[in-house]
Amino acid sequence: MEKTHIDYAHELDLALRPDSTVPIIGKEYGYFSGPGVPLFSVGGGYMRQALQQILVGFHARRGYYIVETPTIASAELFKLSGHLDFYRENMYIFQIEDREFAIKPMNCPYHLLIFVSHLARYRGKVRFPFKIFEMGRVHRYEPSGSLHGLLRVRGFTQDDAHIVVKEGDLEKTVMEVFDEMRSIMSDLFLIPLEKGTIRIRASLSSKEKIGEHYMGTVEEWEAAEGVIERISSKIAEKHGIGSTRGIGEAAFYGPKIDVLMSLKGSGGVKEWQMGTIQFDFNLPRRFGIYEMVREIFGDVRIFVIHRALIGSIERFLGGYLEHYKGRLPFVLAPLQVALISIKTGGEIDAAIDDLTVKIQRGLISMGIRAGLRETSKTSLTGDVRAIESTVKPPIIIYIGEREVKERTLSLSIYDHNLGKRRNLTISYGNAEDMMKAIAEIIEKEEEGARRLAGSAPRIPADLSHLL
Numbered sequence: 371m372e373k374t375h376i377d378y379a380h381e382l383d384l385a386l387r388p389d390s391t392v393p394i395i396g397k398e399y400g401y402f403s404g405p406g407v408p409l410f411s412v413g414g415g416y417m418r419q420a421l422q423q424i425l426v427g428f429h430a431r432r433g434y435y436i437v438e439t440p441t442i443a444s445a446e447l448f449k450l451s452g453h454l455d456f457y458r459e460n461m462y463i464f465q466i467e468d469r470e471f472a473i474k475p476m477n478c479p480y481h482l483l484i485f486v487s488h489l490a491r492y493r494g495k496v497r498f499p500f501k502i503f504e505m506g507r508v509h510r511y512e513p514s515g516s517l518h519g520l521l522r523v524r525g526f527t528q529d530d531a532h533i534v535v536k537e538g539d540l541e542k543t544v545m546e547v548f549d550e551m552r553s554i555m556s557d558l559f560l561i562p563l564e565k566g567t568i569r570i571r572a573s574l575s576s577k578e579k580i581g582e583h584y585m586g587t588v589e590e591w592e593a594a595e596g597v598i599e600r601i602s603s604k605i606a607e608k609h610g611i612g613s614t615r616g617i618g619e620a621a622f623y624g625p626k627i628d629v630l631m632s633l634k635g636s637g638g639v640k641e642w643q644m645g646t647i648q649f650d651f652n653l654p655r656r657f658g659i660y661e662m663v664r665e666i667f668g669d670v671r672i673f674v675i676h677r678a679l680i681g682s683i684e685r686f687l688g689g690y691l692e693h694y695k696g697r698l699p700f701v702l703a704p705l706q707v708a709l710i711s712i713k714t715g716g717e718i719d720a721a722i723d724d725l726t727v728k729i730q731r732g733l734i735s736m737g738i739r740a741g742l743r744e745t746s747k748t749s750l751t752g753d754v755r756a757i758e759s760t761v762k763p764p765i766i767i768y769i770g771e772r773e774v775k776e777r778t779l780s781l782s783i784y785d786h787n788l789g790k791r792r793n794l795t796i797s798y799g800n801a802e803d804m805m806k807a808i809a810e811i812i813e814k815e816e817e818g819a820r821r822l823a824g825s826a827p828r829i830p831a832d833l834s835h836l837l
């Protein structure tokens with residue numbers, strides 16, 4: 371049977387298989403974490419942390435402020451934002467003492483609260499576009515029947531940002547956001563974005579539901595939808611990709627531009643909604659932002675944009691794992707380098723051990739997640755096949771008799787563009803040269819992340835248990 375993203379996530383140790391049983395206790399893991407609440411495992415911890423470091427660096431370098439907001443808030447906040455009236459059936463609401471609270475289904479109310487406090491405190495010093503970013507974990511109600519692995523969940527993390535922009539800079543800012551999304555997809559995830567892989571959709575309201583499903587007046591919606599349609603055809607033209615319209619696909623607070631990506635999964639090629647750029651004329655009004663801006667800056671019209679480049683980390687990861695059959699880019703892979711020492715049973719084994727340990731220590735001190743596996747010439751092929759069909763380390767280094775005697779290293783590096791491994795042999799003089807050569811190969815794998823974030827995440831670990 372073809373593997374699903376749940377199989378890949380399990381093999382890479384990214385997330386617990388919800389249908390596996392807790393030993394002795396006898397109940398499934400998913401029973402304890404709850405349906406729709408994926409539990410990331412050790413490998414998933416490294417992957418998420420590395421992703422977060424890249425995204426934080428990326429956004430900070432592009433002028434976004436970085437924030438982190440609480441999971442629960444007084445229901446008053448969501449009353450003010452309109453979520454309680456227009457989004458209530460998707461929210462988890464509960465009582466603490468005599469006050470109603472809710473788990474945040476979106477990060478926006480908090481981000482706007484931060485913007486308002488910033489504006490009240492720093493007034494004329496506030497610069498536009500004002501951009502605020504968070505890896506924000508949100509929870510939304512989904513009926514049990516619709517839940518599926520990482521693809522349809524009740525708790526997920528968004529690469530979420532809100533931008534307050536002056537009308538004159540609106541188009542330029544939206545175009546920039548689309549460029550940002552392209553950079554993340556190509557430099558981090560190594561996805562070639564071309565016609566056929568992605569297209570965009572102008573997601574609009576259905577007119578008869580304005581006031582009921584959609585907050586605001588028909589005039590406001592028409593004006594905003596005009597802008598959305600104009601910009602989305604500009605993006606499509608500039609990047610040579612297709613565009614479409616989706617009636618009834620808008621958010622309750624405004625129309626949006628959604629990025630649809632075609633990924634091949636266990637059920638064939640499917641189109642996924644990934645990044646999104648959304649307009650909002652409701653939240654700024656509800657938070658009194660228009661008046662404050664006018665009072666401080668005079669006759670200035672501002673827009674609030676919600677945007678996510680990846681969308682939901684969980685859903686994106688699920689689609690990605692299926693499309694690339696569990697091959698994560700080097701910077702995000704839990705196990706980045708596998709060391710395979712090929713023992714002979716003879717005297718040379720001591721030297722093989724020595725060299726292997728030296729390389730492993732060197733890698734870990736460089737901040738790399740490495741693992742060590744001993745094998746013999748006869749079991750080598752089978753062992754490597756097993757590793758390739760489960761953990762899939764982007765780099766494998768072989769250390770055997772020949773390598774020790776000839777002072778060479780045999781490496782195998784997975785190439786995302788080719789969709790297969792490249793083999794490489796390097797010769798070295800002394801141990802120092804050898805580590806330098808390995809470091810150079812690793813730095814090459816990290817180039818994309820460095821271009822995006824200024825540095826590549828280095829979170830070391832000995833993950834030999836995966837091999």
Ligand code: ZN
Pocket residue numbers: 476477478532676677
């Ligand atoms: Zn938002």
